[in-house]
Amino acid sequence: MQAVISNLEQILKIIHKNHAESEKLIEVFTPVLLCEENLLEELAMKKPALSMKKQKEHIPYIDVKNLPVCTEKSHYICQKLLEAMKIGLPHLEEVLGDLSAAIRPSSARKLCKEFAADKENQSLLETFIRKNLKKAENADYYEKAFSALQLLLIRACHVLLARIERSLPLIEEHKDMLTCPVCGGKPSMSIIRQKEGQRELLCADCGHLWRFNRNKCPRCDFEKDKNLQFTFVGDNKKERAVECLHCKGYIVEADIREMDVMPQNIHALSLGLAYLDALMQK
Numbered sequence: 298m299q300a301v302i303s304n305l306e307q308i309l310k311i312i313h314k315n316h317a318e319s320e321k322l323i324e325v326f327t328p329v330l331l332c333e334e335n336l337l338e339e340l341a342m343k344k345p346a347l348s349m350k351k352q353k354e355h356i357p358y359i360d361v362k363n364l365p366v367c368t369e370k371s372h373y374i375c376q377k378l379l380e381a382m383k384i385g386l387p388h389l390e391e392v393l394g395d396l397s398a399a400i401r402p403s404s405a406r407k408l409c410k411e412f413a414a415d416k417e418n419q420s421l422l423e424t425f426i427r428k429n430l431k432k433a434e435n436a437d438y439y440e441k442a443f444s445a446l447q448l449l450l451i452r453a454c455h456v457l458l459a460r461i462e463r464s465l466p467l468i469e470e471h472k473d474m475l476t477c478p479v480c481g482g483k484p485s486m487s488i489i490r491q492k493e494g495q496r497e498l499l500c501a502d503c504g505h506l507w508r509f510n511r512n513k514c515p516r517c518d519f520e521k522d523k524n525l526q527f528t529f530v531g532d533n534k535k536e537r538a539v540e541c542l543h544c545k546g547y548i549v550e551a552d553i554r555e556m557d558v559m560p561q562n563i564h565a566l567s568l569g570l571a572y573l574d575a576l577m578q579k
C-alpha cells in the first residue's frame with residue numbers, strides 16, 4: 298500500500314512541476330489527497346462491503362441515498378481531513394479549528410450521510426453552521442465556513458464511497474454508462490491508459506473507472522463521426538477537453554499511456570486539468 302502513496306506523491310510532484318498555472322490549487326489539494334489515501338489504507342475493508350450476488354441486478358451498486366455511515370469512522374475521517382486542510386489553507390485556520398471543535402461524532406455521521414444523499418443540499422450546511430458556529434453572524438466568516446464545510450464533506454464522502462468501491466471484487470464490466478455503475482455519480486474525467494487506446498471514465502465520487510466508447514459523448518450519449526471536438530493548449534495534445542457539438546457539454550481527458558499512474562491515483566490528475574476546465578467555462 299505504501300507504493301500507492303509514494304506513487305501519488307510522485308504524480309502530485311509532476312503535476313506541480315508541469316502546471317504552474319494551478320500551483321495554488323495543487324498546494325491546497327496535495328495534503329488533502331495524501332490524507333485521503335492514508336485514510337483509505339488505514340480503513341481498508343477486509344471483506345467486500347456489498348454482497349455482489351445480491352447487487353447483480355441493481356445498478357448502481359451503492360445506494361447513496363441510504364449510505365451506511367459509521368459514527369466513529371466518519372468523525373475520524375472528518376477530523377483527519379480538517380487537519381490536512383489546515384496545511385493547504387492556512388488563511389482558514391480559525392474556521393477549520395472551529396469546525397473541528399463543532400463536528401462531533403453524531404454530527405459527522407449526519408453530515409456525511411445527508412451530504413452523500415444530496416450534494417446540492419445547501420440548507421444542511423447552512424443549518425449546521427448557524428447552529429454551531431456563533432461567529433457565523435459575520436458574513437465573511439459565514440462564507441468561509443460554508444466553503445470549508447462543503448469541501449470537507451465532498452472529500453469525506455469521497456473517502457466513504459472509495460472505501461466501498463475498493464472493497465468490491467472485480468465487477469462485471471459495464472460499458473458506455475453515463476453514470477457510475479458503482480455509485481451513480483457523474484464522470485469527472487476521461488482517461489486513455491490502455492495501449493489499444495480504449496477510453497475509461499472516472500467517477501469523481503467513488504473513483505471507479507468504467508469503459509466508454511471513444512466516439513460517444515459521455516454527457517448525452519450522442520454518437521456520430523466528428524461530433525466530438527478536441528481543445529488543447531499549445532503542443533500538449535495529451536491533455537484536452539472533449540466537447541460535444543450535439544449537447545455542448547464537455548469532459549476533460551488525459552492520455553496517460555506514457556505515465557506510470559496507479560488506478561487509485563488517477564483522480565489526482567484532475568488537478569493538472571483544471572486549466573482546461575477554466576478555459577471551457579469561459
Ligand SMILES: [Zn+2]
Pocket residue numbers: 477478479480481482500501502503504505
Ligand atoms: Zn462512483
Ligand SMILES: [Zn+2]
Pocket residue numbers: 514515516517518519541542543544545546
Ligand atoms: Zn453530448
